[in-house]
Amino acid sequence: MNAHAKAPVRGGPANTDQDVSTIFSYLKELHANFVRLAHYPHDERMEREADREGIMVWSEIPKLAKHLICQT
DSSP states (O other): OOSSSTTTOOBBOOHHHHHHHHHHHHHTTTTOOEEEEESSSSOHHHHHHHHOOOOEEEEEOOOOHHHHHHHH
């Protein structure tokens, strides 16, 4: 499953305990055991809840601009 950092009921960013609980209740209903936190780093509550629920996480890392990585 892919999950965006959007609050599923109220809209806006998923940045409260209730938002995270709602997202993971949907994952549990679907019997998901893996979630990709899509496109960008999410609130750390997402990873903590996944750990409590036994759900494997693919968490994105921040993208660095090429010029910051390769100095030529």
